[in-house]
Amino acid sequence: MFKAVIGAEKLKDSVESISALVDEAKFRITPDGISVKAVDPANVAMVSFELSKDAFDSFEASEGELGIDLAKLSSIMDMADKTDNIELELDENTHKLVIQMRGLSYTMSLLDPSSIRKEPKVPTLDLPVRIVIRGEDIKRAVKAAEKVSDYMYMGANGDIFFMEAEGDTDKVRVEMAKDQLIDMSSGDARSLFSLDYLTDISKVAGKAPEVTIDIGKDYPLKLKIKIADGHGEVSYMLAPRVETE
DSSP states (O other), rough: OOOEEEEEEHHHHHHHHHTTTTTTTEEEEEEEEEEEEEEOSSEEEEEEEEEEEEGEEEEESSEEEEEEHHHHHHHHHHTTOOOOOOEEETTTTTEEEEETTEEEEEEEEEBOOGGSSSOOOOOOOSSSEEEEEEEEHHHHHHHHHTTOOOOEEEEEEEEEEEEEESSSOOEEEEEEEGSSSSEOOOEEEEEEEEEHHHHHHHHHHTTTEEEEEEOOOOOOOOEEEEGGTEEEEEEEEEOOOOOOO
């Protein structure tokens, strides 16, 4: 059983945060809310998503799984205005999701959850440097890096957080001191990441007032943001590109 009402903007942001990495996902439904864990097809990046029942105007659910085509759901959500309320209900006879908004009603077929890639195990990483930064600053740095390379370094030298990219002829570097950030635990770190992934992630992170980033030396990046007025959280883990001598 699943029946819920949620604001359109919260649902759009939720779908966008997961579809930054995957096209389909297994949504775990419990009486306390919804969660998703998924890894991209290349096994380079992982997304963990949680949305509490408190994010919804109303929420009734029993334990279950829904296999959802995110591109299809996203295209349906394009029909909604920001101020709309979205009603979601699982039709248990047809096992389809009924989505209603302002007089429109969509009946969306669901995917077989067993056909979707197995949920990844999220590794526990104790990374030495933590940065809390404005989302718009991450988005700006990624946009600048895209102009010169396909990869971007992210790291820290003591109290300085930096993001830089170097191409065949050009280079871009963004530096932010501890007092220019929301918060920072100082240290030394430097890892290289694919801008293909960082670009997609930064589109989501760019909307957030604050983004928490954990980094190390040639270690995966962990990036975490709050969504749905603090009632939801999405975190990404991105494997580094390890340079060979």
